Amino acid sequence: MSTPPPHPPAAADRRALVRTPAQAFRHGMVQALPFLLVLVPFALLFGVVASAAGLEVSQTMGFSVLVLAGASQFTAVQLMTDQAPTLLVLASALAVNLRMAMYSASLTPYLGHAPAWQRALFAYLLVDQTYGMSIQHYERHPRLTIAQRAAYFLGASVVCCPTWALVTWVGATTGNAIPAHWPLDFAVPITFLAMIAPMLRTRAHVAAAVVAVLAALALAGLPSGSGLLIAAPLGMAAGALVETRVERTRARAAAHGPAGGA
Amino acid sequence: MSAQMQGWSDAQIWGIIAVLAVGTFLIRWSFLGVMGNRPLPLWAQRLLRYTAVAVLPALVAPLVAWPAATGGRPEPARIAAAAVTVLVGLATRNTLAAILGGGLTLVAAMTLI
Numbered sequence: 001m002s003t004p005p006p007h008p009p010a011a012a013d014r015r016a017l018v019r020t021p022a023q024a025f026r027h028g029m030v031q032a033l034p035f036l037l038v039l040v041p042f043a044l045l046f047g048v049v050a051s052a053a054g055l056e057v058s059q060t061m062g063f064s065v066l067v068l069a070g071a072s073q074f075t076a077v078q079l080m081t082d083q084a085p086t087l088l089v090l091a092s093a094l095a096v097n098l099r100m101a102m103y104s105a106s107l108t109p110y111l112g113h114a115p116a117w118q119r120a121l122f123a124y125l126l127v128d129q130t131y132g133m134s135i136q137h138y139e140r141h142p143r144l145t146i147a148q149r150a151a152y153f154l155g156a157s158v159v160c161c162p163t164w165a166l167v168t169w170v171g172a173t174t175g176n177a178i179p180a181h182w183p184l185d186f187a188v189p190i191t192f193l194a195m196i197a198p199m200l201r202t203r204a205h206v207a208a209a210v211v212a213v214l215a216a217l218a219l220a221g222l223p224s225g226s227g228l229l230i231a232a233p234l235g236m237a238a239g240a241l242v243e244t245r246v247e248r249t250r251a252r253a254a255a256h257g258p259a260g261g262a
Numbered sequence: 263m264s265a266q267m268q269g270w271s272d273a274q275i276w277g278i279i280a281v282l283a284v285g286t287f288l289i290r291w292s293f294l295g296v297m298g299n300r301p302l303p304l305w306a307q308r309l310l311r312y313t314a315v316a317v318l319p320a321l322v323a324p325l326v327a328w329p330a331a332t333g334g335r336p337e338p339a340r341i342a343a344a345a346v347t348v349l350v351g352l353a354t355r356n357t358l359a360a361i362l363g364g365g366l367t368l369v370a371a372m373t374l375i
């Protein structure tokens with residue numbers, strides 16, 4: 001989600017390195033504020049959609065506090081509304097979160113030496129926004145101490161995560177005010193498409209999405225959306241395959257040198 | 263509100279929440295928690311990179327093509343809204359702008375048609 005950071009100006013690097021943990025915490029908080037522009041409407045929408053689907057406020061909050069992963073919460077509620085079997089609900093919602101294994105892996109070199117209880121806390125708070133901000137910050141300032149890194153991460157989390165829960169609650173308790181004829185059924189498709197489109201940065205990402213869509217449409221006749229379980233892995237494989245191809249072509253071009261037109 | 267989600271008992275709903283909570287935590291904790299500094303194998307990184315971008319469109323495609331709200335008949339307003347969402351998202355790289363674009367298109371198309 002993040003473009004490679006430009007080389008940091010020496011002054012910014014020096015400032016980052018002398019911050020106390022408390023200052024690093026505040027720095028993380030301030031830098032997280034713009035992300036609320038996306039997070040707040042998204043959380044509001046989850047609250048509204050979940051209560052329109054018939055979830056009680058406590059259950060809606062259970063999703064936002066305990067699962068704390070927007071896209072998978074929407075996935076679960078959508079499939080439950082469609083009366084999909086429990087296993088399919090669980091498998092799909094967890095599959096949406098598999099990308100977070102990658103986040104976890106890529107943060108390990110920076111936070112892996114923190115105490116176990118802290119790493120468990122980081123894991124609970126690891127969402128798209130906190131990951132994106134932190135990895136960018138750590139790569140830009142490689143000589144930060146563990147305490148500075150942890151404080152920055154927690155500062156970002158303290159802005160993003162409680163807000164997610166709080167705004168979900170607002171959506172869940174005021175959702176009844178929305179007129180019944182509003183096409184709320186389409187909130188989830190629009191939200192997901194809006195999340196995906198900016199991610200389509202490379203040919204491999206596009207290939208993954210296109211293959212997944214075509215397969216899902218072709219398999220739509222299968223019972224209760226189980227076509228998803230076939231379409232999604234096909235899309236992932238297509239993405240990985242195209243990435244391998246592109247890399248191989250690039251390696252060959254590099255081996256031939258810039259002048260060796262192939 | 264005493265509304266109950268159709269087809270699901272309270273226990274089933276809480277069961278789903280609990281499994282998702284634990285499962286999601288374990289996914290996030292995986293490498294930070296156990297793997298230490300060992301890097302993920304390249305092939306696994308490759309596949310994981312494309313999970314979101316494959317799962318979400320696969321989930322959405324049938325909802326766009328055959329919306330339950332229209333009894334499964336394809337509907338121009340919803341298809342137009344989906345198309346605008348994707349185009350705005352591609353052009354601006356901004357999720358919020360894409361949501362607004364798609365939402366406004368849907369409302370406009372439904373009032374016009």
